[in-house]
Amino acid sequence: MRPQSPWFARLHDGAGAPAHRLAEALGADILSGQLSAGDRLPAHRDLAWRLGIGVGSVTRAYAMLERRGLTHSVRGRGTFVTVRADPASAGLDLATNMPPPMFSDRALARTLHGLARQVDPALFNIYPPVAGHLEHRRVMTRWLETQGLAVRPDRILLTSGAQQALSVALAVARPYVQFALTEEQTYPGMLGALRQSGLPLQGLRMDGGGVLPASLHGALAARPGQRAVVYLTPTAHNPTTATMDATRRRDIATLCRQHDALLIEDGVYACGAGAEQPSLRDLAPERTFHVASLSKILSPGLRIGALVPPPDLAEACGPALLASSLMIAPLSCALMAQWMQDGTARSVRLSLQADSIRRTELASSILGPNLQCAPGNAFHAWLPMPAAHAAAVVERARALGVMLPHPDSFETGGTGHGMPDGQQARMAGVRLALGSVTFAALPDALRHVRAACLVHDPQGSSCDTLPIY
8 A cells, every 4th residue: 555645735825827836835845844855745636636626737746846856756656755855054144145946966967868868069069159059049038038028039148147248248338438327235246347347436326116216317417428337226126125116117218318328237136026017128228238147046056147238239249258258158058948948947937936935924024024025036135224233233143153245245335316305324234145045044044133133222123123214
């Protein structure tokens, strides 16, 4: 007699097809340790009857889990859990901003085995085109179309991650501009590139909805006869999580057109929530460099980015890309194509969305209602507080064993336009990366952060009472 499955049958809450909700529920319970390696999953028909769904939905859900390497099927015996639960964390790292792992070694081995039988040896025996093989660019454009970005394959360049795409965009824009603008808090990787460019750099005031158009207008108008490059992250801004609404995006695009500014749009988090909003490229394609990436929404090891330049500057991007790196790794592109074509990428994206919701709900329950969480697939959150308090929280958290990024790493400096009277204090806070520790370790890490928020606070305030800007 076959042993009964120990799994308590359920569907993940929320909307979506039954197959995806079942795969999300099972995947979460496997990775959290509620199911152990070797545990048997319920039989297809029995599970379908208990959940009130079709047998085909169970079959599709089990196939999604097997593609991720979380389960394996044995003919005549059933489907079994493959991976072990999350191992204990070596440290509580809330500084490294990346999604949690969704691929097992079994899934990677199966993918590589399939590629060994199917991949074209010519991909590895010759140098690829600078922008990537056209077939790989077609795969990327089809993926971007699912996120609301329509672009022709010959208009896209594949890069070794978003950082390289951002650097190429800045290098191409540099000869045409005299100064740079970005959010008062921004992505440290691009902040470093902007400073190395030698351009005068100024931060733009923000609120909960992103950059204030009045601040952008003031900064552009203050330098008549000079042209700017403006770097912005409209969706799930890093570090503050702010997402611009459609009206603000249109205002930004209009101002850049009026002042002939070039735009670099960081769209690495545009997958999922925020995708319904128009991109800055949609609104001002003639002046916008759009950057996308797979490492933030699928796997950190899949270092593939995409750059969509303005038509008039597209020709200059090839030499700039060639100067920064000879080529993107062909094997990475082959992995990307395989996962997108066999449905693995979509399954992982949906699972990451579910895990993001689970982690942000946990963080909010521990750190209180002032915590601002990024939408969609993003795994970072923002705890707004005065700058001096933020620095003290980071140091105290380190003493408690939790790594947090220092607030200075996001500081642009030089703000001064567009804040209403009475709101002159700059935006500041602590960013938390929620995907870099196991889910089992996350509660302890968050409780340590909460304890750290009390340090050097004469009022004894908690996260719940810290001001939101």
